Every structure is written in structure tokens, then in C-alpha cells.
Amino acid sequence: MSASAFLVTTLASSLLMGATQSSPSDWLAPKYAAVQGQIEGSKLDKDTKAQLTGLLERARGETKAGRNYYALKVLSYSITNLRAMAYPGTQGTAAKERDAYDKAFAAYAPKLQAEMEKPYADLPLAQLGLAQRSRNKAKPFFDAGQPYGYEAGLEAGLSYLGLADGLLEYANWCAESPFQTPEANYGLRSVEPELAELDSKVLSEFDKSTAAQRGDFIPINDAMKEGHELNERGWYAGAIVAYLDAEFLFAHRTPATATREVLEANLEKEKLEIAKLPGDNTIGQMYVEAAESYLAGGPARLGDAQAIITDILPRYRAILTTKPAMPVSAKEQGAKITVTLVRWPYTCSLSDPASLLARNVVRQFPHDVQFVSEDLTHSELAKRYNLTEYPALFVNDVLVAQPSDFTTFWAEKRSGKYVPFDKKENQDKFMADVSEVINMFRKGDANAAAKLGETPAVAAKATLFPDVQLTDLSGKPVNAETLKGRAVIVECWAPWCPPCRETLAWLEGVIKKQGDKLAVVGLAVMCKESEVREYLAQKPSHAIIAMGSAEVQAKFGSFVSIPQMFIYDGNGRLVQSLVGASPDNHAKVEATLKQLLGR
Numbered sequence: 001m002s003a004s005a006f007l008v009t010t011l012a013s014s015l016l017m018g019a020t021q022s023s024p025s026d027w028l029a030p031k032y033a034a035v036q037g038q039i040e041g042s043k044l045d046k047d048t049k050a051q052l053t054g055l056l057e058r059a060r061g062e063t064k065a066g067r068n069y070y071a072l073k074v075l076s077y078s079i080t081n082l083r084a085m086a087y088p089g090t091q092g093t094a095a096k097e098r099d100a101y102d103k104a105f106a107a108y109a110p111k112l113q114a115e116m117e118k119p120y121a122d123l124p125l126a127q128l129g130l131a132q133r134s135r136n137k138a139k140p141f142f143d144a145g146q147p148y149g150y151e152a153g154l155e156a157g158l159s160y161l162g163l164a165d166g167l168l169e170y171a172n173w174c175a176e177s178p179f180q181t182p183e184a185n186y187g188l189r190s191v192e193p194e195l196a197e198l199d200s201k202v203l204s205e206f207d208k209s210t211a212a213q214r215g216d217f218i219p220i221n222d223a224m225k226e227g228h229e230l231n232e233r234g235w236y237a238g239a240i241v242a243y244l245d246a247e248f249l250f251a252h253r254t255p256a257t258a259t260r261e262v263l264e265a266n267l268e269k270e271k272l273e274i275a276k277l278p279g280d281n282t283i284g285q286m287y288v289e290a291a292e293s294y295l296a297g298g299p300a301r302l303g304d305a306q307a308i309i310t311d312i313l314p315r316y317r318a319i320l321t322t323k324p325a326m327p328v329s330a331k332e333q334g335a336k337i338t339v340t341l342v343r344w345p346y347t348c349s350l351s352d353p354a355s356l357l358a359r360n361v362v363r364q365f366p367h368d369v370q371f372v373s374e375d376l377t378h379s380e381l382a383k384r385y386n387l388t389e390y391p392a393l394f395v396n397d398v399l400v401a402q403p404s405d406f407t408t409f410w411a412e413k414r415s416g417k418y419v420p421f422d423k424k425e426n427q428d429k430f431m432a433d434v435s436e437v438i439n440m441f442r443k444g445d446a447n448a449a450a451k452l453g454e455t456p457a458v459a460a461k462a463t464l465f466p467d468v469q470l471t472d473l474s475g476k477p478v479n480a481e482t483l484k485g486r487a488v489i490v491e492c493w494a495p496w497c498p499p500c501r502e503t504l505a506w507l508e509g510v511i512k513k514q515g516d517k518l519a520v521v522g523l524a525v526m527c528k529e530s531e532v533r534e535y536l537a538q539k540p541s542h543a544i545i546a547m548g549s550a551e552v553q554a555k556f557g558s559f560v561s562i563p564q565m566f567i568y569d570g571n572g573r574l575v576q577s578l579v580g581a582s583p584d585n586h587a588k589v590e591a592t593l594k595q596l597l598g599r
Contacts, residue, residue: 024068087162099498126282132238140345
């Protein structure tokens with residue numbers, strides 16, 4: 001993402017209120033030195049180190065100019081980018097071996113949990129907002145990192161883990177030492193009304209834009225997503241910053257129309273207005289400093305300065321001085337239709353416009369239909385349909401568009417019905433399909449909607465034990481009929497996969513505990529039968545071992561990594577699927593078996 005996609009903010013040092021506890025410049029200096037040391041000590045190439053040093057020098061320059069809150073925000077770019085790029089190089093075999101990779105995520109999980117639950121001390125609102133926003137982003141990146149590595153390579157997954165680590169470290173830096181004495185919070189509130197207004201503006205402009213212009217809306221959409229998440233947490237300082245960032249990204253698309261002299265005069269007027277506000281105004285201060293930085297950046301940055309001075313600062317003051325009524329959602333109005341977009345937590349890929357396009361359709365039905373955005377790693381609908389990629393679009397429980405219908409980062413040559421998705425005619429077709437299914441539900445014709453999409457009734461074929469005719473290594477048949485009446489675990493594994501071997505060994509105890517109530521099928525994939533027999537000669541298994549060809553794998557659903565486990569009940573219905581070797585998988589399996597078998 002470009003630097004402009006991460007908003008800038010900060011106000012003049014003349015507006016500092018309260019006794020300064022320590023010099024911000026003195027506090028920031030060791031942080032700069034620490035980041036510089038990490039850059040120099042990393043295994044990154046020379047050009048990458050130079051780029052990261054450039055980001056760091058940008059923050060240093062703001063500190064030298066006395067724009068300390070803005071400097072603190074700019075500092076986030078260098079630490080988070082550095083950690084994402086350098087982290088894989090610090091993890092040894094985790095970048096190459098699946099068992100070490102999974103253990104790296106498992107080892108980090110307790111730290112993440114502790115950081116997410118740690119309370120913040122009293123802080124100036126600018127520091128609190130930056131800290132809240134950074135912490136809020138860490139968990140989605142951590143949650144998405146492990147499966148992302150299975151898809152795109154282990155180093156890519158470790159980059160996400162490094163990014164989560166950098167976000168948490170930066171959040172702690174923001175909370176470590178207040179730049180000034182914190183003042184009483186004078187009633188921060190949710191900015192959902194402002195986000196709703198911005199959403200309407202964004203969708204209107206998006207609808208009028210060309211396909212080439214639509215990429216500009218993706219970072220705006222991401223910032224709005226953050227604002228909604230932070231509001232839900234009650235982290236209103238972070239929500240205000242995310243909302244103002246989104247407004248900035250929307251406003252700065254317009255070229256400057258005022259001269260530098262006019263902008264400087266207007267900025268002075270804004271400073272005076274902000275100074276009249278009661279309580280802590282450090283968020284406003286942050287944006288004033290950003291405007292000053294842009295004005296110092298020459299003619300090319302006047303548009304950014306204008307966006308802050310004429311749009312952001314007045315909106316900031318309005319947040320603190322008005323309390324508009326909260327918008328009434330379609331859900332609160334009794335909407336019976338839900339459009340759910342399953343997406344990656346934060347993305348700038350070509351697939352992300354699906355979110356904007358779907359919302360554009362939903363706003364045509366303000367009372368009947370509600371829009372919901374779910375992250376792939378937490379979506380129950382994605383789990384039900386065994387989706388491992390994104391995006392996907394559901395109307396109620398009808399799968400209208402699945403990942404294979406879109407262009408994605410790692411599958412550019414797909415031939416799905418909306419590919420290439422950056423073409424306006426394909427985006428229009430997507431919106432028309434979504435609108436058609438919505439209208440069928442509005443007419444009460446769910447059966448017709450099911451014919452256009454895929455409902456659980458249709459998908460049940462995929463969620464039953466597939467119609468496969470396997471034989472185990474001794475030549476005995478293995479199929480739905482031979483397994484009928486027992487709960488079934490299908491473990492997709494290979495002898496070369498360390499976490500697969502560990503899971504297969506753990507399943508020995510499960511087989512012993514459950515007896516003839518359970519059948520465990522070890523479906524060997526991505527390997528030769530001779531390799532399987534050689535491994536089992538050393539470590540025998542009581543599981544039913546069978547070879548799984550590519551055709552067999554396809555019948556169990558699309559998956560690109562192992563281990564993967566499918567659990568079926570006694571009637572052959574799929575009740576759970578687990579990807580990878582997450583440390584809590586054993587507990588999940590035991591809980592499912594207890595529910596199915598009572599022990």
C-alpha cells in the first residue's frame with residue numbers, strides 16, 4: 001500500500017495544553033536509534049534497507065520540525081514495514097518447514113492474547129488513538145497469517161506474523177510515555193453517524209468512477225472498516241483517527257484549488273478554533289502538524305494540505321461539538337435479507353472492490369437488506385462451505401459468488417464468471433447477479449434464488465462423505481457404505497509432512513479411546529504409495545490408510561495444504577473441517593467427538 005494510504009495527522013506545538021512530562025524529541029530519539037539498528041542488523045537487501053531508512057528519516061524530519069505527534073504516526077510506517085519484511089529471516093526453519101512454522105504461530109498466540117487484553121493507562125488522545133488503531137489491526141493479521149502462509153508460501157505467512165508483532169510493538173510505544181499530561185476525556189463518542197455519511201459519499205463516487213479509478217477507493221474502504229471495528233470495541237479515539245484518515249483519503253483525490261497563502265491563512269484560523277475547544281485536542285493537533293508538513297512539502301502536496309485544512313479539521317471539531325443521532329441500521333429496521341461479503345481482513349487486491357460493489361447494491365434496498373463484512377478466518381459461512389480463499393458473496397445462505405469467480409493475487413489466469421474483475425462490465429454483471437438474488441428473496445422465492453446460487457441444500461452434496469471408492473493398503477474397500485454408522489475422521493496427510501505425522505500419531509490415542517464408534521481414514525496425498533508403506537513399516541497406524549489421487553482430493557473439497565481434517569457424523573454429514581496444525585485443533589476434535597459420541 002502506498003504511503004498516502006496510511007493517513008497523516010498532527011497539530012502545532014503552540015497548541016500543546018498541559019505540562020509536558022518529558023521532551024517528545026528526547027523520547028523519540030532512542031526509538032529512531034532502535035529502528036535504525038534493527039534495519040542495519042536485518043538480513044534484508046541493500047535497496048530495501050534504504051527504503052526503510054527513508055521512512056525512518058521522514059519521521060526524524062518531522063521531529064526536527066517540532067511536529068511530534070505527526071512524527072509518532074509516521075514512525076509506524078518504518079517499524080511495521082520493517083517487522084513484516086525482516087521477521088521471516090529471524091525465524092530459521094519456520095520459513096521452510098511446516099512443523100516449525102506452525103510452532104512459531106502457536107508460540108506467539110499467548111503474547112498476542114496478553115497484549116490484546118492489556119489496559120491502556122491515561123494518555124493524550126492522539127497517542128491513545130494511534131495505539132488503539134494499531135492494536136486493533138494486529139489480531140486480524142495474526143489470524144490470517146497462518147492460513148495465508150499455506151496458500152502463498154511460509155515466508156509470506158511469517159511476514160503477517162511479523163506485521164502483527166510490529167503493530168503491537170508500535171502500540172506499546174504510543175502508550176509508553178505521554179508527550180504531555182493527559183487531560184480528562186470529555187465525552188468521546190462513536191463516529192458511526194459520520195462513517196454512514198462517508199459511506200454514502202464513497203459509494204456515490206465509486207458508482208460514477210471508471211474501472212481505472214476504482215482502486216483509489218480500496219484504502220478508503222479499509223479505513224472505514226477499521227472505524228467500524230474500533231467503534232464496536234468502544235475504542236473511540238482510534239475510531240476517530242480511522243474515520244478522519246478515511247475522510248482524508250477521500251478528500252485528497254481532489255487537486256488543490258487554493259494557493260499556499262490562502263491555505264496558510266485558513267490553517268491559522270483552524271488553529272484558533274481548535275484552541276477554543278475544551279479538554280484534550282491532541283488528535284486535532286496531530287492533523288494540524290500534518291497540514292504544516294504538507295505545506296512545507298511544496299506545490300505537489302498542496303492538495304493534501306487542502307484536504308486537511310478544508311475538510312478534516314472542521315470535521316474533527318464537529319465530532320467534539322455535536323452529537324448527531326446514531327443511524328438506524330437495516331437490521332434494526334427488521335431487515336430479513338443479509339448480504340455477506342467474506343474478504344481478507346485488510347487488502348488492496350483487485351478482489352476487494354467486491355465489498356464496495358455489494359454495498360452499492362444493498363443501498364438500493366435501505367429497509368429490507370443489511371450488509372455484513374466478515375473476515376475469511378472468522379466467517380461461519382466460509383467454514384460451512386469450506387472456503388479457503390476470498391472473496392465470496394452470500395445472500396442469506398445462498399452462495400452467489402465464490403472465490404473462483406474472481407481474479408485473485410495468486411491466480412491471475414482464472415476464467416471465472418467475473419474475471420478479469422477490474423473490467424467494469426464484469427463488475428456490473430456481479431452487481432446485477434447480487435441484485436437479482438436479493439429481489440428473489442424479497443418476493444419470497446427462495447427456491448428460485450437457490451437455483452441461481454448455491455444453498456446449503458445444494459451444497460449438502462459437498463458436505464456429505466463423498467462418493468469415492470477407495471481401497472486401503474490391504475485391498476479392502478473404503479467408501480460411505482463401509483463407514484456407515486460410525487463417526488469418521490478423514491486425515492489428509494503425507495509422510496514428508498512433520499505436523500501430519502504428529503497428528504496421525506495423536507489419532508492413535510483417539511482410536512483407542514473411541515473404539516468401534518469411530519473410523520479414522522488416513523488419506524495419503526501428494527506422495528507415493530511406496531513412501532507411505534515405508535513410513536508405516538517404521539510407525540504402524542491403526543487408522544485405515546488409503547491413497548488419495550487428485551480426483552479423490554477434489555471430491556473432498558478444494559484444499560491446497562496439509563494436514564487437513566474432515567469429521568463426519570454417523571450419517572456421513574460433514575460437521576467440522578480443520579486446516580493446518582493449530583495448537584487448539586486437538587481440543588476442537590475432542591469437543592466434536594464428545595458431542596457426536598458422548599465420550
